[in-house]
Amino acid sequence: MSTDAGATSIARQQELLRRARAGSTRRTPAASGGSAAPPAPADSGPVPLSHAQRRMWLMDRLGSTGASYHVPFATRIRGPLDLTALGTALTSLVHRHEILRTRYVQRDGEPYQEVLPAPATMPVPVLDADETAARDLLEKEAARPFDLSAGAVVRALAVRHGRQDHTVLLTFHHIAVDGGSLETVAAELAELYAAAMGETGRPPLTAAPQYADYARREHAEAGHLDGELRHWSGLLADATPPRLPRRTAPLPDGDSRPAAVHTVPLAPELPGALRALGAERGATLFAVSLAAAFAALRGVTGEDDLVIGIAGTHRRGTTMRGLVGLCVNTLPIRVDTSGDPSFAELLDRVRESLLAAQEHRHIPFDLVLERLGTGARGADGTALVRVTADVLGEPTVLRLAGTSSEYVDVDTAGAKFALSYALGDTQNPVALVQYDRNALDDTTASAAAAHYAALLEAAATDPAIRLSRMPQPDPGPDGQDTAAVRDGEHPAGLVLRSHPQVADAFVLRPAAGRPALAYAVLRDSVGPTPHDLLVHLRTTLAPEAVPGAVTLLDALPRTADSAVDPTRLPGLPASSTPMGPRASAVTEGFTALLGLVPEPGDDFFALGGHSLVAVQLAERLRSALKLPLTGLDVLQARTPRALTALLDTRAGEQAAAKAATAAVRPRRTRPGTVLVTGATGGVGAFVLRELAARGRPVLALARPESAHLIAAEGVDVVEGDLTDLDGLREAVASADAIVHAACTFTRPEVDVAAMEAMTGAWRRGPFVFVSSVDAYGHPAGDRVAEESASSDPLSPYGKAKLDCEALLLRAAGTDGRGGASAVRSPIVWGPHDRLRDQLRWGATGRLYQAARRGGPIELPRPDTAGHPWYGAAWVHAAALARAVTACLDLPVHGVANACSGHVSWRELAHDLTQLLGSDSEIHETDEAHRDLDHHWHYDSSRLAAPLRALPGEERRTVLAAMIDGMSGAADDGVSAGVSDGNG
Incomplete structure (x- = not known):
């Protein structure tokens, strides 16, 4: 019987696979009709994760899932599709179901869920593509990572094949939906779409039950399940x-x-x-x-x-x-x-x-x-x-009024x-x-x-x-288990030699009470580590056939007749108890998190360990030892001895890399590599996009827990942050150009120390520093020319930017270094979670929060204190990224302003009240509040060309996108000390 289904049934078969991934259950769709407001939560305190959610969250933290817990839901829709109505319907759906706007954060090491405010709109981006190109687009969109800490667990994409031919893809994270949820989503979207199209006569949707209540009930009932347990x-x-x-x-x-x-x-x-x-x-x-x-x-x-x-x-x-x-x-x-x-x-x-x-x-x-x-x-x-x-x-x-629908598989x-x-x-x-x-x-x-x-x-x-x-399974081409011992050889040797990167291997059979030892010779100098090979053996062989360790050799020692000489093979030391600071850190970590002192060979699971403890142990050891380690590493190593050996291996690799860097200029396989710091931030994310569009290879600095968010074609990720000065120096030394966009905002001493380390390691190529207009301080006049002298008072943030600029400009052009550009940015706007922070602090935060509450908004009247205008400069993140990358090709050799425009406080307040549907009244006063005492226009002639706004970068459009998905933290008050920093 053929194992290939007919072409006409492929889509259906793949739907079976998708439903299996989503844990599908059949159910009756909810009652249909127009929108209804969701009920208020029963409890305003932190919401625990359900047990199923906790499993999803742990898998995400372990980094072992990839896209396997993404739930794509795609439909080919033929007919007059109204994308505006679809966006309205999706927005209403997210309003109704809080789980679709929930983020997952930690408190004291324990995860909990937090419902975010309902977005003003849910975007439905549209891309044009024929059927062949659409397949790749849909799969890439479905595989794009989610950031569970940001709350974006659903996103939409419409691919337009023709005027009345679209494929609509909704991608969910499994932490928010299952198969039964998709049936509800499809049924309610159909009703909400009809309502958005103006259809009348339908009964309204009943109030939606909320998942947070379910999670609370599950936790409340957990203590009454002893019998079932x-x-x-x-x-x-x-x-x-x-x-x-x-x-x-x-x-x-x-x-x-x-x-x-x-x-x-x-x-x-x-x-x-x-x-x-x-x-x-x-x-x-x-x-x-x-x-x-x-x-x-x-x-x-x-x-x-x-x-x-x-x-x-x-x-x-x-x-x-x-x-x-x-x-x-x-x-x-x-x-x-x-x-x-x-x-x-x-x-x-x-x-x-x-x-x-x-x-x-x-x-x-x-x-x-x-x-x-x-x-x-x-x-x-x-x-x-x-x-x-x-x-x-x-x-x-998804069946929408006036159209025909066909399921589309997205793998x-x-x-x-x-x-x-x-x-x-x-x-x-x-x-x-x-x-x-x-x-x-x-x-x-x-x-x-x-x-x-x-x-x-x-x-x-x-x-x-x-x-x-009954019919029996095919035994395979050789009629036996392919992992079996053949010709008396240890099965681990067979597996190792079958590895494409292993040239030769040998397994020393164990003495009484001791595990077997495996030895491998790699084909090239770069390849899998001993730990990688041991993990491969564990996933391939029966437990009793897995050796205790794998040792890499340059060549196997052989006798005169070419047989392996076991007497010349390295073995375990007389004492198998690991020693040293890394062993002590591992033992202390096991003890602190599991409550007992482990023996070197004790199994992590046998001691009561589980996924959350693995994540906590990895974070503890990574912070203490400054070595890369993940929760998945802990789960695979399992014993203190094996975990210590893994850390020893990584420490040796790290030391070798440092020695090579200190001895010679590192070999660069991709000329023109640009180091980008702050790549997971709002500005850095847009810089990565711009560099990718220009085909520039990138080395991106990111913390380990965020690295997966920026890993992409052409982007190599190096783990680290501004406090890891040695790591910064190594990253700078390996790059041909630097874009420094990272900033602590609240720890100026860290920012200055990081810049000092980076400029000290800088030896070639251009260096672009994303600075801030706060470095100008408070000039006396209303217009500020580029490179104008700074005026007191300077905030600590602005002073740190000025000090960093000085370090950079002093180093530029010396000892083979290239040109330097300090790009001073004002408020940065754009559709990115980190950029929404602009609506939480300073002047924009004050206005946003007042408009959100519907309270009065008091603004300084023009001519107050002799200044004709009060407002702020701003720049779209994409425009700032264009300006920054332009400086790589043509450094300004100094300071340049990056301002796309200026907006008065009245204009901004008017935009916010309209976009939020606020009843706030705007009043003018003869006093300028400290946060609103901003009256400067910044000249930006040097970078005028790349700063010119492109379609979609208009202030009101971008402001609407920033408001979408804002968290409740926006109502908690305004952070002091930061007025116009570049988010």
Whole structure:
């Protein structure tokens, strides 16, 4: 049977995969109609994360998910689509459901969720592309990272193929939605769109239930689940993860797809036959398909005692109808397949296990895992639930009035489990397996799909058939486990030699009570680290076959007859207890976070560790030792000895890199590289975009937890910040040009020390410093020419900018250094979360908050204190980025102002009240408040050309975008001491 579905059913099959990723459940759409205001939260305090959300948040913090927890929802819409009405409908949807405007932050190391104010508008960007180009656009948009701390968990994109032909993509983060949520989203968007189009006569939408209330209820009920916890703990106490066939080689070079799917078409009448079989045995179609999954997994693993996870749901009763949020829960189903039962008998066992699971479905699976501790994993750290099963229905599509709709698959190339079975109960039914390609090879997965399909057909034909007589899986081309020992060689040696970057390998078999030792020779001087290879072995081999360590050698020592000489191989030291400051830091970290002093070989999980503790331990060690480390590293290393060895390796790599940098000018593989600091900030983000548009390679400085937000084609990320002076010097030394856009705002001594370190390491190319007009202080006149002398009083922020400029300009042109440009910026506006901070402080913050509250706005009257005008200069972030990059090609060799325009306080107050729908009254007074005592116009002739506003950069348009998504912190008062700094 072919493993490729027909072209006409590909979209449907991929929808099955998407719904599997989203944890889909079927439900009845909410009542439809116009918009209704959401109810007020029951509690204004911090909202805890639900257990399902906590899992999503931890996976995001660990950095191990990529786009696998993105939920793309795309529809091809043909007909007269009104994009303005769609934007209005989406805005109303986000107003109704607080979970779609919720961010995730920490307090005392614990995460909580915070609802942000409803945005004024939700943008729906439009791009023109034909069908071929659209595929790439949609996949890139769906894979674009989310920043959960910023609250943007939904975004929209419309791709226009023709005048009445569009593909609309909504991308959600799984922390905010599940499959049932998408049905609510589709139903409500259709009603809200009709209302925005002016249709009347529809009943209004009922008030939406809010996810925060659900999360609070879940936490309140957690203390009353002892009975369910005892049930699950007893059921799973001695369970082990299924032993799947392991791939022996990593993915080929250039093949970066971490997940894939195989589908096998089924006869159209097969789901009906299976449904009838279930009815005869008092079981559902889901139970029948799950029984087939158990039979298939038994054939793959050769085991009788198996666990398969299913997606349960907490959606029960009318109170949760129409709830948008993550309400799925993993239910582990344990079934004994021993005794060669018939398929009908196996179905009875599965049905009983399902009923018991449903009776105890209320407890979050995470609590069960915490109770099981190390028992929730295999000896190699493998999770108990590696395999899942589901039945998936027809795709959800967005149906808008006056148009036709067709589902569009957008692949995020992610798999959350090693193997997932699914029956597609659709018009064109299929058997489907989704799999993690790092755990299972393509041939095995393809055979698994064919085997699952054959089992479904056999069960429908003869349910009395014994499992031993049912179709068996293809044993593979060589008829045996590819990870097995061949010719007496240790399996780890086979796996290492199959690695494309390993030229030779040898495994020293263990002495009594000691682990095996592996040795590898790389093909090139640059390649995987010993830790990387050890992790690869752990994910490929059975636990008992994994060596205790991997050592890299330049060559294997050999005897005269070319055999490996084991007497000349390095081994473990006599004492295997790690020593030194890194070992002490690891021990102290384990002790502080887990409450006991570990032995070198103690397992992190056995000591009670879990994902959140791994994140906390990594952050603690990274800060103390100044070495790169992630929570995922902790989970993979697992023991103090292994974690210390990993840190020792990274310290050695760091020291070698520093020595090489000090000895010779580093080899640069990409000429013209620009170092950008502050790349995750508002200004830096636009600088990265501008450099990318110009094709300039970039080295971006970012903290480890933010690095994934800026990693892109042409951008290399170096971890660090302004307090890491050695790291700054190394980064500067490796670049051909510098754009310094980072700033602490509140710690001027740090800013000046960082500039001193950078200019000291600067040896070539231009240097552009994003400074501030605050460096001018308070000039006596109303017009300020470029490079005018500064006037007291200067704020500490402005004084630090001036000091940094002086350091830069003194160094420029000496010892081979290039030209320098200090680009003084006023208020920076633009659609970026960091730039919205301009609406939280200083003059703009004062006006914004007054307009938001609807209170009176008092402004200085023109001619107050002899000044004809009060207001501020401003610049769009994109225009500032153009000006900054222009200075790389043509340095100004001094100071230049970057002002796109000036706005009076009256104009700004008028814009804010209109955009916010505020009732604030504007009054003029004869006094100028300290924050509003700003009356200067700044000349900007030197950079006039790149500063010229482009379409979409108009002040009112950008201000509207900045207001969208503002958090409640905007109402907490105005920060003192900063008036016109460049956000």
